[in-house]
Amino acid sequence: MSHTILLVQPTKRPEGRTYADYESVNECMEGVCKMYEEHLKRMNPNSPSITYDISQLFDFIDDLADLSCLVWFMVLGTHSVSDTDLCILTASYRADTQTYQPYNKDWIKEKIYVLLRRQAQQAGK
Numbered sequence: 435m436s437h438t439i440l441l442v443q444p445t446k447r448p449e450g451r452t453y454a455d456y457e458s459v460n461e462c463m464e465g466v467c468k469m470y471e472e473h474l475k476r477m478n479p480n481s482p483s484i485t486y487d488i489s490q491l492f493d494f495i496d497d498l499a500d501l502s503c504l505v506w507f508m509v510l511g512t513h514s515v516s517d518t519d520l521c522i523l524t525a526s527y528r529a530d531t532q533t534y535q536p537y538n539k540d541w542i543k544e545k546i547y548v549l550l551r552r553q554a555q556q557a558g559k
Contacts, residue, residue, distance in 0.1 A: 438462040443500035463549045470494045504534035
């Protein structure tokens with residue numbers, strides 16, 4: 435589990451900035467999906483159910499003025515441990531520090547894609 439901070443700026447107005455923290459990268463990615471679902475509910479208040487595909491979610495992410503994550507990395511012996519629930523170690527793997535590593539929208543979209551693909555595979559079993 436890697437503590438993850440999600441930084442969100444919906445519009446160019448800096449006073450709209452907010453953040454949320456999560457116990458893992460997976461929880462954070464689920465939080466981004468939930469943020470989009472809440473947006474859809476506000477936009478469609480009379481709709482009893484809401485569906486969307488991943489391209490619509492990614493468009494929403496791209497339309498945000500800023501969205502980024504800070505992921506905590508810990509050193510245990512000579513190996514860095516990060517959230518491996520998503521089975522992707524990134525190029526910024528750091529074994530020499532104990533820091534929050536920043537990630538951008540593209541990284542977030544990649545993690546969401548992997549998360550949703552895994553959920554779909556598990557639902558199909």
